[in-house]
Amino acid sequence: MKRPTILVVYDDGAARPADIAVGLAEWANCVFVVEPNDHNLTMRPLLTQFGQVVVVDRIDRAVEGLRALEPDGLVTYSERTIVLAARLALELDLPFHSLDLCERLTDKWQQRAALNAANVDVVRCHRVGHLSDWDAAVAETGLPAVLKPAQGGGSRNTFLITDAEEGRRGAAELLALERPGLLAGGTLVLEEYLRGRDCGPFGDYVSVESLVLDGHVHDVAVTGKLPMVPPFRETGRFWPSPLAEEEEDRVRDLARRAVTALGITLGITHTEIKLTPDGPRIIEVNGRLGGGMNYLAERAMGVNLIELAARAALGLPVQVPPFYRGRTHFHIFHSTPRRPGTLLGVDGVNVLKTIPGVTLYRPYVRAGYRFTGEVQTQEIDIVLGAVDDLADLPPIVEKVESTLRYRFAFSTGEIEVNGRELGQL
Incomplete structure (x- = not known):
């Protein structure tokens, strides 16, 4: 053949x-x-x-x-x-994906407009292409609100706005950047802040990983999350989610309706959903594989999502994996600080590997790596593991965060922090 x-x-x-x-x-x-x-x-x-x-x-x-x-x-x-x-x-x-669909997938304002028009999930949102748009944007969304690039990813330059004048200054700074998001000269959006419910010890949001074939949406898993660190940077993910089956079904239904309303007929989707006191709400729909999801699928199910996406693109037969409800597999990761500096080293890795449930530590950067201090989820490393019971995960997270120690050099001097403290830098 x-x-x-x-x-x-x-x-x-x-x-x-x-x-x-x-x-x-x-x-x-x-x-x-x-x-x-x-x-x-x-x-x-x-x-x-x-x-x-x-x-x-x-x-x-x-x-x-x-x-x-x-x-x-x-x-x-x-x-x-x-x-x-x-x-x-x-x-x-x-x-x-068609060019029109790609605009809806990569432009957060266009995506909100499409989802609002389809009455899938109505969230107030306003484009900020110039500073003169600011007052109208605040009037549309109210405060608090989230300011972020219209074309962005990885929580890049995403901020919570609670004061209109501070937000105006922040918007001015972002608009002055050559590349506030993924595109040079890209615009911003201000959107209604979706306040999450208390989901401790886990994050107040999840994502739905789906495979779309001939317009039919097949859910692979709902991904649980660890709590974010300021302003909106991710710290970890795990399968299966901590949601009760009834709520998980509502989350999956909302994600499927969003994917269908946008017009996605082929490929893998990654739909982020906020868990609010009033029910699940759409954060955004991504028309591609989510970060880290292939690692989870390989370890949890022995399925390679990179391969499935390629087979679907080639029109080859694709065996859709059953929706995942098995053993808990997790990723814990740490992002670079929000100010420029240099990574001097990471200590505690040998001790980390002795923690029950931890199977692998993978560094993404080495000592001497210089980071720019941009606000985004830029991973220094990742800790992978698995446990039989989801209740065993929070204590492991605490042990990981207290065991790993990160040394940095900033313009003000050197500093050492543990994993938990790193999230505040």
Whole structure:
């Protein structure tokens, strides 16, 4: 049987090059399609170990070269590349999200407008393209509200606004940035703050991981979350969720209705949902694999979501995994501080590995790594593990947070903190 050729439109995102290779390289010919940015140029030598690399400097030239390769399908695992993937798919006549759909998936204001119009979940939202839009935005959403880039990801530059004048100053600072979100010159949105209910010791939100085939939405799992650290940075995820089955069913129904209303007919979706006193509310729908979800699926179910997404894109048979309700598998991770500095080292890793339930510690950066201090979920490391009972997870989180110690150098001097304290930096 002829090996299919699949275009992987690559950038920094939910799947790393080695993970893509594990999921695809044994059964498909991978062609990595990349834009010439710093991350992709740095990763290019690694990508070439797993497949051909095509750099897109101009769409027309790229399409001509890609067409000659006779690709059978196209997929992306990065928020940054969804629109580029759609443009290439259109030119190459390959199945993918339409350009209109991609606008709804990557522009948070357009997505809210579509969900509001479909009466799936009505959340007040206003675009802030210029500072002159600020007063109207506050009048529309009220306070508190959430200010964030219209095109963003990873909680980048996402802030809680409780005071109109402080918010105006914050909006001015973000609008002055060359790249407030994922796009140069991108705009902002101000949206109604969805106040969560008390879900301690877990976070007040979940996500729904789904596989969409021929317009039919198949849920794979509902992902539980650990509490965020300021302002909206994630700290951990786990399967299955802590929700009772009845509430979980409501969450899944809301996610399916949102995915359907946006017009998604193919691929993997990652829908974030807030748990409020009045019931579940949509945070956002992502038309791609969620970060870390492939690791959870592999360990919990032995299923590779990277592979499933590619098989769906190629029109190959896909065996839909049963909805996950098994043993608790977890990820605990730590983000870089919100001010620029240098990581000097991480201590306690050897002790960490002796904690029952912990199976793996994976660093993402090494000592000497310089971080810019941008507000976003930028992982320093991740702790993976599994327990038989969800009730055993909170004590493990506490042990992990007290065991790991992080040393940083800032302009004001050196500092050492544990995992819990790191979240406040």
